[in-house]
Amino acid sequence: xxxxxxxxxxxxxxxxxxxxxxxxxxxxxxxxxxxxxxxxxxxxxxxxxxxxxxxxxxxxxxxxxxxxxxxxxxxxxxxxxxxxxxxxxxxxxxxxxxxxxxxxxxxxxxxxxxxxxxxxxxxxxxxxxxxxxxxxxxxxxxxxxxxxxxxxxxxxxxxxxxxxxxxxxxxxxxxxxxxxxxxxxxxxxxxxxxxxxxxxxxxxxxxxxxxxxxxxxxxxxxxxxxxxxxxxxxxxxxxxxxxxxxxxxxxxxxxxxxxxxxxxxxxxxxxxxxxxxxxxxxxxxxxxxxxxxxxxxxxxxxxxxxxxxxxxxxxxxxxxxxxxxxxxxxxxxxxxxxxxxxxxxxxxxxxxxxxxxxxxxxxxxxxxxxxxxxxxxxxxxxxxxxxxxxxxxxxxxxxxxxxxxxxxxxxxxxx
Amino acid sequence: xxxxxxxxxxxxxxxxxxxxxxxxxxxxxxxxxxxxxxxxxxxxxxxxxxxxxxxxxxxxxxxxxxxxxxxxxxxxxxxxxxxxxxxxxxxxxxxxxxxxxxxxxxxxxxxxxxxxxxxxxxxxxxxxxxxxxxxxxxxxxxxxxxxxxxxxxxxxxxxxxxxxxxxxxxxxxxxxxxxxxxxxxxxxxxxxxxxxxxxxxxxxxxxxxxxxxxxxxxxxxxxxxxxxxxxxxxxxxxxxxxxxxxxxxxxxxxxxxxxxxxxxxxxxxxxxxxxxxxxxxxxxxxxxxxxxxxxxxxxxxxxxxxxxxxxxxxxxxxxxxxxxxxxxxxxxxxx
Numbered sequence: 001x002x003x004x005x006x007x008x009x010x011x012x013x014x015x016x017x018x019x020x021x022x023x024x025x026x027x028x029x030x031x032x033x034x035x036x037x038x039x040x041x042x043x044x045x046x047x048x049x050x051x052x053x054x055x056x057x058x059x060x061x062x063x064x065x066x067x068x069x070x071x072x073x074x075x076x077x078x079x080x081x082x083x084x085x086x087x088x089x090x091x092x093x094x095x096x097x098x099x100x101x102x103x104x105x106x107x108x109x110x111x112x113x114x115x116x117x118x119x120x121x122x123x124x125x126x127x128x129x130x131x132x133x134x135x136x137x138x139x140x141x142x143x144x145x146x147x148x149x150x151x152x153x154x155x156x157x158x159x160x161x162x163x164x165x166x167x168x169x170x171x172x173x174x175x176x177x178x179x180x181x182x183x184x185x186x187x188x189x190x191x192x193x194x195x196x197x198x199x200x201x202x203x204x205x206x207x208x209x210x211x212x213x214x215x216x217x218x219x220x221x222x223x224x225x226x227x228x229x230x231x232x233x234x235x236x237x238x239x240x241x242x243x244x245x246x247x248x249x250x251x252x253x254x255x256x257x258x259x260x261x262x263x264x265x266x267x268x269x270x271x272x273x274x275x276x277x278x279x280x281x282x283x284x285x286x287x288x289x290x291x292x293x294x295x296x297x298x299x300x301x302x303x304x305x306x307x308x309x310x311x312x313x314x315x316x317x318x319x320x321x322x323x324x325x326x327x328x329x330x331x332x333x334x335x336x337x338x339x340x341x342x343x344x345x346x347x348x349x350x351x352x353x354x355x356x357x358x359x360x361x362x363x364x365x366x367x368x369x370x371x372x373x374x375x376x377x378x379x380x381x382x383x384x385x386x387x388x389x390x391x392x393x394x395x396x397x398x399x400x401x402x403x404x405x406x407x408x409x410x411x412x413x414x415x
Numbered sequence: 416x417x418x419x420x421x422x423x424x425x426x427x428x429x430x431x432x433x434x435x436x437x438x439x440x441x442x443x444x445x446x447x448x449x450x451x452x453x454x455x456x457x458x459x460x461x462x463x464x465x466x467x468x469x470x471x472x473x474x475x476x477x478x479x480x481x482x483x484x485x486x487x488x489x490x491x492x493x494x495x496x497x498x499x500x501x502x503x504x505x506x507x508x509x510x511x512x513x514x515x516x517x518x519x520x521x522x523x524x525x526x527x528x529x530x531x532x533x534x535x536x537x538x539x540x541x542x543x544x545x546x547x548x549x550x551x552x553x554x555x556x557x558x559x560x561x562x563x564x565x566x567x568x569x570x571x572x573x574x575x576x577x578x579x580x581x582x583x584x585x586x587x588x589x590x591x592x593x594x595x596x597x598x599x600x601x602x603x604x605x606x607x608x609x610x611x612x613x614x615x616x617x618x619x620x621x622x623x624x625x626x627x628x629x630x631x632x633x634x635x636x637x638x639x640x641x642x643x644x645x646x647x648x649x650x651x652x653x654x655x656x657x658x659x660x661x662x663x664x665x666x667x668x669x670x671x672x673x674x675x676x677x678x679x680x681x682x683x684x685x686x687x688x689x690x691x692x693x694x695x696x697x698x699x700x701x702x703x704x705x706x707x708x709x710x711x712x713x714x715x716x717x718x719x720x721x722x723x724x725x726x727x728x729x730x731x732x733x734x735x736x737x738x739x740x741x742x743x744x745x746x747x748x749x750x
Contacts, residue, residue: 339487
């Protein structure tokens with residue numbers, strides 16, 4: 001989409017420490033210039049997605065519902081938006097550490113939604129052996145198709161990114177997991193597969209939440225990541241296809257992560273589309289570009305309808321982790337009354353990590369959070385499947401996120 | 416573009432279209448063929464008894480339940496199921512009283528829908544069996560004109576029993592137990608036998624159950640486990656000693672089908688886990704055979720289900736799923 005008049009770049013767009021601002025109000029910046037630098041290893045810098053002038057550094061609505069410090073950039077309407085000429089590193093000649101530093105320096109984060117800094121996952125602790133790199137091409141939620149478009153339109157870029165990551169991690173094998181309902185993506189990637197790498201495209205069963213990290217690892221390797229541990233414990237690192245493409249771009253153009261593919265969809269949007277969007281574009285500008293919202297719109301969700309965040313203020317900007325913007329209508333979000341749990345067991349069948357949401361829900365409603373802990377509340381990833389299927393309309397996943405919070409607070413109070 | 420009024424809620428923002436009232440009312444609808452079969456064999460009496468028991472349940476829910484709980488449809492199901500396990504000639508006030516007791520003592524005292532341990536319809540039936548042992552085992556014969564009353568239908572409480580001027584018939588299980596006669600399979604399948612209203616039409620029950628299972632409103636594991644267990648146990652017994660009835664007779668006689676398809680599958684009073692449902696069904700099947708063959712009563716479905724209802728919390732606890740990424744099953748919790 002074209003550049004909007006103003007971009008807002010929050011310093012906290014990734015998991016880890018927020019970036020530290022390095023510009024001041026009034027500064028003129030070119031497209032791709034650094035606005036804020038990484039603050040520590042688990043942090044990444046933020047770059048200007050367009051040429052313009054810094055008009056403010058202040059608290060601004062964030063898509064997570066809070067207010068966060070952000071750099072407001074008045075876009076220069078007359079600039080050519082050409083980045084400064086820069087040296088493009090030849091990745092083949094770089095050491096492992098140099099690749100990791102380049103990826104961090106470009107501000108690359110996981111584009112699947114969690115926005116965990118990508119370079120951290122490329123530098124696993126020395127005492128663990130990684131044998132497989134899994135590339136997540138299973139779209140994480142219904143409605144979202146940004147990963148799908150990336151795979152169909154940029155297969156070579158994805159594969160280059162995978163190659164760089166395989167070398168950096170020193171893994172012999174990589175698997176790209178793609179859900180079976182994307183035959184064009186599977187075909188595009190398979191056609192471009194290099195012969196010199198142990199790299200395969202694995203078609204996966206279509207189900208939600210197939211794109212959840214632990215589910216994907218299980219689908220690809222048949223192994224379950226032990227409760228409370230990281231994928232590295234089973235020798236696996238998972239990266240999103242979009243992140244792979246972003247890494248490739250760093251070594252193709254030298255440009256940092258300043259734009260991403262965003263799905264704008266849902267019955268509440270007039271013209272749904274997948275767009276290349278400058279990071280920092282306000283939701284309202286993005287939705288306007290897509291024809292605006294229908295009259296019957298009830299909610300605008302950043303992320304997918306199952307785990308995304310409902311927006312109160314459409315001035316909040318697209319961040320690096322924004323996979324999609326989904327607008328839903330009243331007919332879809334309308335809620336009837338809540339009925340008692342009738343023990344139908346549908347939530348048990350739906351839970352991807354085999355919890356007993358029915359029982360957990362009853363405990364949560366009674367405020368008996370301590371009893372939920374031994375029932376593995378911590379393993380709940382709030383995927384929302386239980387709430388979705390519950391015929392009694394009990395807000396199970398919602399209760400569980402609240403229970404997790406309550407437990408944390410209780411523990412903090414004791415400590 | 417101006418910002419429209421937006422709904423802010425925690426995720427997930429979508430949900431499936433099914434609802435608890437829809438499940439309940441579907442069960443009510445699926446019972447229509449069974450009620451129709453009962454009316455075919457027992458005429459107006461069948462409809463009157465069922466209506467009285469539904470009225471009793473609805474009144475019980477109104478009187479004792481929380482406001483607004485009638486809409487969920489569960490009281491109507493209880494009424495229909497209770498009516499279907501009563502004999503056609505039962506005085507209406509007894510049927511209605513059974514409904515009130517079933518709802519009040521079977522459901523509301525536990526905290527209403529979802530909290531009850533025992534199937535409320537069977538609690539009502541058990542109460543009537545204990546309170547009025549004779550009328551509840553007086554089985555009118557099938558046939559006769561539609562408008563014929565088959566017992567002291569309009570009798571009032573504390574009235575002395577009139578000698579009913581109707582033909583009664585023993586149930587197939589009674590015939591077998593006390594006279595050693597076996598009823599033909601075709602008669603059983605079509606319901607052309609003595610018995611309570613809903614016992615008599617195997618085909619109609621299977622039809623309704625299959626429809627519910629297909630819509631996902633009934634867990635097929637429970638009836639399959641019950642029926643398979645009964646068939647297997649009966650086959651073994653019949654092979655050992657031909658005095659025992661054939662598996663087919665065991666399956667089609669008495670309240671087994673109605674119990675297995677409609678009573679044992681009550682979501683609230685059956686286990687939540689699939690492995691638990693198998694255990695629950697096998698338990699019911701074994702108890703049914705034990706009571707029928709060795710017990711003092713000709714029929715044991717009601718007590719078999721009620722007994723297994725009591726075990727549901729333990730079954731749930733023992734069959735908790737193994738959480739992803741862990742080795743052991745979770746034990747404990749509130750059940």
